[in-house]
Amino acid sequence: xxxxxxxxxxxxxxxxxxxxxxxxxxxxxxxxxxxxxxxxxxxxxxxxxxxxxxxxxxxxxxxxxxxxxxxxxxxxxxxxxxxxxxxxxxxxxxxxxxxxxxxxxxxxxxxxxxxxxxxxxxxxxxxxxxxxxxxxxxxxxxxxxxxxxxxxxxxxxxxxxxxxxxxxxxxxxxxxxxxxxxxxxxxxxxxxxxxxxxxxxxxxxxxxxxxxxxxxxxxxxxxxxxxxxxxxxxxxxxxxxxxxxxxxxxxxxxxxxxxxxxxxxxxxxxxxxxxxxxxxxxxxxxxxxxxxxxxxxxxxxxxxxxxxxxxxxxxxxxxxxxx
Amino acid sequence: xxxxxxxxxxxxxxxxxxxxxxxxxxxxxxxxxxxxxxxxxxxxxxxxxxxxxxxxxxxxxxxxxxxxxxxxxxxxxxxxxxxxxxxxxxxxxxxxxxxxxxxxxxxxxxxxxxxxxxxxxxxxxxxxxxxxxxxxxxxxxxxxxxxxxxxxxxxxxxxxxxxxxxxxxxxxxxxxxxxxxxxxxxxxxxxxxxxxxxxxxxxxxxxxxxxxxxxxxxxxxxxxxxxxxxxxxxxxxxxxxxxxxxxxxxxxxxxxxxxxxxxxxxxxxxxxxxxxxxxxxxxxxxxxxxxxxxxxxxxxxxxxxxxxxxxxxxxxxxxxxxx
DNA sequence: TCCTGTATTGAATAAATATTCAATCTGATT
DNA sequence: AATCAGATTGAATATTTATTCAATACAGGA
Numbered sequence: 170x171x172x173x174x175x176x177x178x179x180x181x182x183x184x185x186x187x188x189x190x191x192x193x194x195x196x197x198x199x200x201x202x203x204x205x206x207x208x209x210x211x212x213x214x215x216x217x218x219x220x221x222x223x224x225x226x227x228x229x230x231x232x233x234x235x236x237x238x239x240x241x242x243x244x245x246x247x248x249x250x251x252x253x254x255x256x257x258x259x260x261x262x263x264x265x266x267x268x269x270x271x272x273x274x275x276x277x278x279x280x281x282x283x284x285x286x287x288x289x290x291x292x293x294x295x296x297x298x299x300x301x302x303x304x305x306x307x308x309x310x311x312x313x314x315x316x317x318x319x320x321x322x323x324x325x326x327x328x329x330x331x332x333x334x335x336x337x338x339x340x341x342x343x344x345x346x347x348x349x350x351x352x353x354x355x356x357x358x359x360x361x362x363x364x365x366x367x368x369x370x371x372x373x374x375x376x377x378x379x380x381x382x383x384x385x386x387x388x389x390x391x392x393x394x395x396x397x398x399x400x401x402x403x404x405x406x407x408x409x410x411x412x413x414x415x416x417x418x419x420x421x422x423x424x425x426x427x428x429x430x431x432x433x434x435x436x437x438x439x440x441x442x443x444x445x446x447x448x449x450x451x452x453x454x455x456x457x458x459x460x461x462x463x464x465x466x467x468x469x470x471x472x473x474x475x476x477x478x479x480x481x482x483x484x485x486x487x488x489x490x491x492x
Numbered sequence: 493x494x495x496x497x498x499x500x501x502x503x504x505x506x507x508x509x510x511x512x513x514x515x516x517x518x519x520x521x522x523x524x525x526x527x528x529x530x531x532x533x534x535x536x537x538x539x540x541x542x543x544x545x546x547x548x549x550x551x552x553x554x555x556x557x558x559x560x561x562x563x564x565x566x567x568x569x570x571x572x573x574x575x576x577x578x579x580x581x582x583x584x585x586x587x588x589x590x591x592x593x594x595x596x597x598x599x600x601x602x603x604x605x606x607x608x609x610x611x612x613x614x615x616x617x618x619x620x621x622x623x624x625x626x627x628x629x630x631x632x633x634x635x636x637x638x639x640x641x642x643x644x645x646x647x648x649x650x651x652x653x654x655x656x657x658x659x660x661x662x663x664x665x666x667x668x669x670x671x672x673x674x675x676x677x678x679x680x681x682x683x684x685x686x687x688x689x690x691x692x693x694x695x696x697x698x699x700x701x702x703x704x705x706x707x708x709x710x711x712x713x714x715x716x717x718x719x720x721x722x723x724x725x726x727x728x729x730x731x732x733x734x735x736x737x738x739x740x741x742x743x744x745x746x747x748x749x750x751x752x753x754x755x756x757x758x759x760x761x762x763x764x765x766x767x768x769x770x771x772x773x774x775x776x777x778x779x780x781x782x783x784x785x786x787x788x789x790x791x792x793x794x795x796x797x798x799x800x801x802x803x804x805x806x807x808x809x810x811x812x813x814x815x
Numbered sequence: 816t817c818c819t820g821t822a823t824t825g826a827a828t829a830a831a832t833a834t835t836c837a838a839t840c841t842g843a844t845t
Numbered sequence: 846a847a848t849c850a851g852a853t854t855g856a857a858t859a860t861t862t863a864t865t866c867a868a869t870a871c872a873g874g875a
Contacts, residue, residue, distance in 0.1 A: 174593035176550035187545045201598040203855050208833055222510045223544045227499035270497035275524040526825050531863055
């Protein structure tokens with residue numbers, strides 16, 4: 170009966186609040202109501218649809234893709250970067266700088282950051298990070314050894330060192346090959362105190378940045394010299410492996426795949442990685458669709474940064490399981 | 493350069509805040525930002541047009557008319573009531589109940605309310621007030637004496653008494669004719685202690701509700717028996733009078749018009765009325781356009797309640813002065 | 816390179832807003 | 846009428862949000 174007057178009052182209060190930017194206390198004085206009533210009228214105005222709040226996504230952002238990926242893979246956060254061409258080079262560039270910005274606005278002091286150095290996306294990330302943005306993070310820890318070839322191995326240490334200096338943190342290196350010739354060789358390397366000390370610090374990580382690699386075709390693995398025997402590769406394929414994070418392999422459903430190979434890796438394990446509070450995966454590219462899907466289903470990362478093409482490909486995949 | 497990432501972040505924060513209704517503290521945890529940053533991003537999101545807040549006026553409300561009237565006449569508050577027919581009867585009904593609702597939601601305890609009893613709109617107002625809404629206002633004071641005819645005079649006291657009982661307040665009556673036969677007769681009436689006591693309480697008013705009357709044609713004044721001599725009426729007209737509030741006359745520019753007649757009125761004066769913190773004028777109807785305009789220009793009320801037809805007529809008037 | 820003025824940031828805190836609570840009212844049902 | 850569950854209100858207060866402040870950071874000029 171007096172509903173129309175109530176609605177008018179809600180609209181009036183909303184007008185003073187949202188358009189004239191008055192405080193509730195001012196409105197309550199002006200309209201001779203109590204502040205509590207003003208507050209209640211405002212929230213009723215939203216319920217009644219008198220006040221409507223809309224969010225316009227800026228061009229070049231993809232909140233829907235992000236939402237769908239977050240939802241589908243139960244991720245804490247997803248960033249989908251704008252990208253103009255569906256080629257690896259453009260994609261790496263896009264996700265590299267998107268990840269760099271995400272990283273910059275997200276790191277806090279006292280952070281213990283882990284970085285896997287096998288991904289070209291992470292190379293781009295480190296390149297794109299701004300000269301320095303205040304922080305002294307505590308440490309930057311290398312999560313896997315370098316690549317067999319000593320020249321490339323030093324490349325890995327360089328990324329770690331570079332990131333560390335960018336955030337004003339102490340670099341913690343893993344001075345060992347990522348993949349040893351044999352399980353026995355690995356044990357020898359682990360005997361090294363420096364190596365062991367680094368690996369013991371994995372438990373203190375507060376943030377990890379990792380790439381997601383395909384088993385095949387892979388640029389990186391091809392470069393890794395004698396790391397892989399051809400039969401080993403086909404063995405992994407046989408076991409259903411689709412990709413790796415930090416040289417730890419998983420299948421299409423994201424399950425860790427154990428193999429003799431795993432015994433030869435020097436670096437963080439997947440369970441260790443999973444216990445890190447904030448794991449950021451950075452990856453994109455047409456070749457990697459199934460690989461990334463596996464990694465995400467496996468829940469090995471909680472934050473995922475990619476480009477719009479990769480995002481769309483992932484979303485076009487069927488997604489059976491959802492309890 | 494990294495502007496697109498900033499915009500994305502604003503949109504993301506806005507989404508979590510406005511759509512998912514998270515608190516800023518939750519968002520800051522989820523996105524690894526500080527709460528201060530979240531707050532700043534949110535307000536930037538409004539500035540950037542990422543978040544847009546719109547107010548939909550409910551059907552039957554006229555915020556634009558209200559705004560224009562508020563603006564034009566510098567009023568603290570205006571209520572424009574829905575009304576389906578531009579006839580006095582429909583208008584009185586509309587503004588009566590609109591004013592009743594306004595009054596109900598606006599009065600507070602300890603209020604000292606004055607009411608002028610010469611207006612049919614105020615009759616409707618009192619009729620429309622709900623059975624009782626909690627409050628004990630302190631007093632309801634009659635602002636002008638009754639009409640010459642003793643029968644009608646008691647009518648005036650009834651309105652006062654009725655309103656008083658509706659708000660649980662003590663009625664304070666003005667037991668005298670609104671217009672005496674002569675200035676001398678007025679002085680005699682003022683000798684009455686009760687009358688004087690009431691009039692002394694005018695200074696304590698916190699709210700006054702008044703009608704706005706036309707000089708001519710007027711229903712009320714015709715009923716008032718010997719109040720007006722025909723020559724008096726034409727004398728007032730000659731002086732430019734267009735209407736009255738509480739039997740005090742003003743011209744088309746709202747200026748008080750003094751006359752011998754004024755000496756015979758028992759009731760609140762315009763300066764006294766003006767010193768009341770909250771003066772609510774209730775009026776509408778085609779006959780009254782110029783009258784109401786004068787009253788509003790004069791600034792004799794700070795709150796004005798009317799119907800949409802009257803509102804439109806007022807706004808169609810030219811409005812020259814605006815410093 | 817070293818200033819100097821403008822900008823950003825997070826922690827601390829001031830300010831603003833939402834909620835609790837007790838009082839009171841409404842109105843439905845005996 | 847009498848009673849009782851559900852509303853509604855404002856004051857008090859808890860919670861949430863915006864702003865201040867001090868500490869850098871950065872850009873541009875000397």
